[in-house]
Amino acid sequence: MQGIRDVMARHHRSCDDLLAAAERAAANSAWGTALDAFARFREAMLVHFSAEESFLFPLFEQRTGIHLGPTQVMRLEHAQMRQLLAAAESALAAHDGEEYAGNAETLLIMMQQHNVKEENVLYPMCDEQLADQLEAIVQQLKQSIEQPGQGAE
Amino acid sequence: MQALLSFDQAPPFAAPFRFFLTAPVFGVLAGVLLLASGPAALASRWTPAVLAVTHLITVGFMLQAMLGALLQILPVVAGANMLRPLLVARLVHASLLCGACLLAGGLLVQHTVALLAAATLLAGGLLIFLTAATHALYAVPTTSPTIRGIKLALSGLGVTTILGLLLVYALTGEGSNQLPFLSLTAVHLAWGLLGWSLVLLSAVAFVVVPMFQLTPPYHERFAQAFPPTVVGLLALWTLVELNDWANVSLLSAGLLLAAAGAFAGLTLRLQRLSKRPRLDATQHCWRVAMLSTLAAAILWLLANSSAQFGDDNRWALVSGVLVLGGGFMTAIVGMLYKIAPFLVWLHLQNHGAGRVLAPNMNKVIPLVHIERQTLAHFVSLLLLLAAAVWPPGFAYPAGLALVVANAWLLRNLVLAVRFYRRHRQAIDATRGTPAAQR
Numbered sequence: 001m002q003g004i005r006d007v008m009a010r011h012h013r014s015c016d017d018l019l020a021a022a023e024r025a026a027a028n029s030a031w032g033t034a035l036d037a038f039a040r041f042r043e044a045m046l047v048h049f050s051a052e053e054s055f056l057f058p059l060f061e062q063r064t065g066i067h068l069g070p071t072q073v074m075r076l077e078h079a080q081m082r083q084l085l086a087a088a089e090s091a092l093a094a095h096d097g098e099e100y101a102g103n104a105e106t107l108l109i110m111m112q113q114h115n116v117k118e119e120n121v122l123y124p125m126c127d128e129q130l131a132d133q134l135e136a137i138v139q140q141l142k143q144s145i146e147q148p149g150q151g152a153e
Numbered sequence: 154m155q156a157l158l159s160f161d162q163a164p165p166f167a168a169p170f171r172f173f174l175t176a177p178v179f180g181v182l183a184g185v186l187l188l189a190s191g192p193a194a195l196a197s198r199w200t201p202a203v204l205a206v207t208h209l210i211t212v213g214f215m216l217q218a219m220l221g222a223l224l225q226i227l228p229v230v231a232g233a234n235m236l237r238p239l240l241v242a243r244l245v246h247a248s249l250l251c252g253a254c255l256l257a258g259g260l261l262v263q264h265t266v267a268l269l270a271a272a273t274l275l276a277g278g279l280l281i282f283l284t285a286a287t288h289a290l291y292a293v294p295t296t297s298p299t300i301r302g303i304k305l306a307l308s309g310l311g312v313t314t315i316l317g318l319l320l321v322y323a324l325t326g327e328g329s330n331q332l333p334f335l336s337l338t339a340v341h342l343a344w345g346l347l348g349w350s351l352v353l354l355s356a357v358a359f360v361v362v363p364m365f366q367l368t369p370p371y372h373e374r375f376a377q378a379f380p381p382t383v384v385g386l387l388a389l390w391t392l393v394e395l396n397d398w399a400n401v402s403l404l405s406a407g408l409l410l411a412a413a414g415a416f417a418g419l420t421l422r423l424q425r426l427s428k429r430p431r432l433d434a435t436q437h438c439w440r441v442a443m444l445s446t447l448a449a450a451i452l453w454l455l456a457n458s459s460a461q462f463g464d465d466n467r468w469a470l471v472s473g474v475l476v477l478g479g480g481f482m483t484a485i486v487g488m489l490y491k492i493a494p495f496l497v498w499l500h501l502q503n504h505g506a507g508r509v510l511a512p513n514m515n516k517v518i519p520l521v522h523i524e525r526q527t528l529a530h531f532v533s534l535l536l537l538l539a540a541a542v543w544p545p546g547f548a549y550p551a552g553l554a555l556v557v558a559n560a561w562l563l564r565n566l567v568l569a570v571r572f573y574r575r576h577r578q579a580i581d582a583t584r585g586t587p588a589a590q591r
Contacts (some may be wrong), residue, residue, distance in 0.1 A: 020367050027430035070232075080502055083510055102515030108185035109495045109514070110363040113229050123231035124296045 001043060002126070002138055004130070005098045005123035011145045016045050017101065019111075022092075029059060031095050035074075044087050044145075049078045051144040059137065065131045070122050077114045083085075104122055164224050164238035166500045171246045173489060176565055178468060179253060180482070180559030183531075186261070187552030188520070192544035205261040210211065210477050211273065211345060213253040214559075218485045219283055220245060222492060230360060231300045233289040237349025241285045246446045248278025265325045272321040279314045284305060298376035302356025305380045310385075317343035333395065340391050343481025347409060348387050350481055351446075353381045355416055357488075362420060365491065366436055367428040374417065381551025383412055403457060414450035417443040434527040435521075438487025442529065445479025460556055470541035480533050486530055486562060490523050493566055497573045505580050517572050518565050529558040 018041035024035035057071040084107040091099035130137055183206045187194070194202030224242060227233045235241050252274030259267030286307055295301045320341055323332040363370045390405040393503075420443045422438065432440075449472045456468045494517035501511035533554035540547035 011462070016364075016367055017428065024428075024430045028516075079507060083507070085511060087513070092286065093246075098515075099513070101514035106498055106514045109491065110499075113495075115364065116230050116360055117232065118298045120300065122229055124294070 001135070003123075003127040004138060005119060005127055007138055007141050007145075008052075008056075008118045009115075011044075011048055012119070015041060015048065015111075019042055019104070019108065023101075026092060026097060026100050026104070029095075029097060031092065034100075035089075035092050038089055040111055042089065045081065045085060047145055051141055054079065055140060055144065056137070059130060059133075060122075068119075070125075074114070074118065074122065076142060077110070078120050079108055081107060081114070089150065131150075163228055163499070165236070166496065167240045168242035169221040169496065170493075170566075170570060171242060172217045172224070173251060174563065174570070175246065176214045176218040176221075176485070176489075177559040177563040177566065179209045179217065180562065181556050182213065182257070184208040184552045184555030184557075185451070186257070186507070187540075188549060189556060192540075192548040195470065195540060195544035195548055198464045199475060201261050201263060203470070205257040206312050206318070207473065207477070208253065208260060212249065212256060215350065215481050215485065216253075217246070218489065219350070220249070220572040221486065222357075223286065223353075225492065225496065226357070227286065227289055227303070230297070231290060231293045231303065233286075233293045235289045240286075241281060245278045245282045248274045248281070252278060258313070258444065261292040263324075268321050268325055272318050276318055279310065281298045283311055291369050297359075298371075298373075298380070299356045299359050300376070302352055302359065302380040306349055306353035306356060307332060309344055309352055309384060311384075313341060313349050318343060318571055333397075336394050336397070340394055341407075343387060343390065346476060346481075347383055347413065351413055351416070352383055354481070354484060355379055355383075358416075360418055362439070364367075366424060366439070366521060368423040368426050371419065371423065373527070379412070379416060383409065386412065407457070408432060409456060410450045410453050413452075417450065421447070434523045435487040435490050438483050438490075438530075439525060440532075442480050442484035442487065445475045445483065445534075448477035449480065453569045467542055470546045471538060474534070474537045474541050478537050483530065483534070486527065489543040490518070490527075493569045494518055497569050501573065501576050501580065502588070504577055507584060508578050512576065517569050521566075522565050525544055526558065526561040529561055539546065 008148065018037065022034050022041055025031075025037050038051065053075060061067050061071055080101055084103055088103035088107055091103055105140035155569035161345045186206050186209065187201060189202075190202035193202050197203070203472065221242075224235065224238060227235065251278035252271050255267045255271035258264065259271050290300075290304060291308075293300060295304065315335060319335055320334075323334050323337065339534060359371050359376045362368055386409045390402065390409060393402045393405055421440065424440055424443070427436070429436070452468055452472045452475065458473075472536060497517045498511050498514040505511055533551065536547055536551035
């Protein structure tokens with residue numbers, strides 16, 4: 001059976017693909033395409049953050065009683081990534097390729113070290129702690145990240 | 154659960170940076186020693202100068218950078234946090250710094266007291282690091298090939314250290330008649346390069362290559378199997394080598410080298426599928442590192458399959474340069490150019506507490522400096538290879554190039570630290586805190 005880690009890690013990879021598409025367009029100075037691609041990437045990231053912050057993390061916190069632990073750190077990193085998303089998008093809107101590349105590179109590393117923590121540590125803990133309701137949670141997460149707007153936000 | 158709680162306790166800025174700033178100093182020292190010793194020193198892999206240069210690179214450059222990076226990545230990839238990381242960093246760094254200098258000096262002039270002091274300092278420093286890392290990783294479940302790889306690499310480091318201690322015991326006269334010196338050297342070298350360095354590099358690659366270079370992932374079974382296979386084969390080969398079973402020794406060594414070559418080949422194949430539009434310095438470094446590793450593995454296999462080729466001791470020096478300079482140093486240089494600027498950004502961002510957005514990481518070390526230094530490193534690698542083949546023509550240019558490339562790396566890392574200090578003060582100034590007057 002699919003676990004939380006499988007579904008969420010797969011969505012991480014699809015966000016990577018969206019960022020790569022924006023990076024390719026920006027490298028070719030195709031600003032219109034880059035802005036569209038980046039908007040899709042940002043949307044996917046925000047949907048992912050939202051599924052975690054308003055659904056998955058509260059379940060983990062309720063089950064374990066830990067509110068100021070790893071989920072809190074993940075929320076802080078989400079806030080940092082939201083700032084980088086905004087900075088990269090304004091650089092793209094200003095057609096500033098260099099500033100965009102710097103913000104996108106920082107965002108990529110921030111995002112990937114965050115993903116490693118989630119995939120290696122937090123999601124396996126969620127799979128373990130929430131094992132009794134895994135099927136329903138996985139279903140709900142899939143709905144939220146794959147069909148945004150219809151899931152539990 | 155304990156491990157999970159420690160996500161936010163990333164080690165302080167000074168903990169990894171003291172290691173990163175020290176590594177290139179040893180690179181410079183290795184170059185200076187090559188210049189001072191001249192072409193005669195490169196007559197074989199056994200001259201005192203070559204032994205000293207080798208340890209300036211492995212214990213001075215590589216070990217400093219690898220332990221500094223581990224300190225930083227253990228909390229990220231495994232959620233494992235060392236207790237009092239700054240204290241551990243200070244003690245380990247000081248012991249390794251003094252130990253590496255004494256080891257190189259002791260090997261160069263064959264000084265018994267220096268070698269014994271070096272062994273004590275290095276073993277002490279590594280014992281502290283391994284104890285702190287083992288304690289941090291103790292309760293961490295092995296949920297990924299990377300965590301398994303790091304745990305195995307640390308055991309490889311422990312074995313390398315013990316073998317190094319035995320060699321010092323043999324070299325300083327005490328055990329010279331009782332220990333098989335040549336076999337012990339081969340086993341020490343293999344555990345250091347494969348059991349510790351290659352296993353750690355592969356564990357890091359399983360994360361870094363797909364996630365930062367946007368490539369497809371390593372095949373799950375390969376990633377699961379590679380670190381334990383290398384360590385298992387190494388243990389088998391050690392047993393065979395120490396018992397002098399010549400035929401089986403060649404077979405098990407061949408299998409080990411084939412595994413290393415497979416890792417390098419697979420990584421190169423994945424990197425060709427990268428979705429990133431442009432290759433940056435780090436990606437160039439990774440490719441050169443993997444090509445060098447692959448070339449060294451092929452060279453070794455060729456040398457051992459042909460008696461005529463194997464008798465020429467040039468191949469040993471060439472494969473040494475390929476593995477140390479081309480493989481590990483290049484991968485480390487490439488990784489430092491991501492780790493150092495990102496850490497500067499991260500610490501500034503945390504210091505600004507979300508109210509001040511830190512300048513993006515590409516501003517920390519100007520890209521043009523990174524590209525030129527990487528080029529200087531590649532030139533030094535080519536000259537070192539040429540010097541290994543024809544010492545009279547290339548020993549001096551190679552030594553000089555090694556000095557230039559490493560001094561430049563040091564300068565770039567110092568730029569990163571200065572950038573951090575300047576912007577930290579600027580953040581303090583905007584807050585009007587007393588730190589602004591510092």
